[in-house]
Amino acid sequence: EVQLVESGGGLVQPGGSLRLSCTASGFTFSSHSMNWVRQAPGKGLEWVSYISSSSSTIYYADSVKGRFTISRDNAKNSLYMQMNSLRAEDTAVYYCARTPYASSWSVFDYWGQGTLVTVSS
């Protein structure tokens, strides 16, 4: 069974940093590209970032470019998001989401339960 478990969320002050993790199981992690998608309170879904299976290709939404860094460790079946210079508008539930392919951002076939990031003073 495919499982994605996020961790690392919490309360952080504006300008602060946080590192999210997503641990995968039930599939060959190194064969799939991965994404982060977020949902602000009362809002819809927003794609944040993509990383290909080998980490060779990375994309970011304009809203986080230069502040967030996606990475992965295939030996540890883990996906990460380093979040710096956090703003109030980054407050959201952050989901890691798998794509069915090694190098595609087109569709998200499995999602984790999400981890809440709250940016507030």
Place this chain on the structure above:
Amino acid sequence: DIQMTQSPSSLSASVGDRVTITCQASRDISNFLNWYQHKPGKPPKLLITDASNLETGVSSRFSGSGSGTDFTFTISSLQPEDIATYYCQHYEYLPPTFGGGTKVDIK
């Protein structure tokens, strides 16, 4: 970025009713469209890819159609377990964007 506009934003229907949600793209996206179901406290679930392809294991009550800029998602006979928010998502080019969601309730 391509804007995805869903309507209605919410609806209430009776068990057994046919429910239709529309999704309009701000430019032609061919059939590069997915649909997701999101229940409170659960992760989103992929239902339909390429505008009309039902994912394996997903109930045949759900269907999708359309191409270009106008798309439709249908629940043929609403069931209590279908209570959720439904989102469309395009993948014509980066960034993939989602519609604002349609919250479906039982009347």
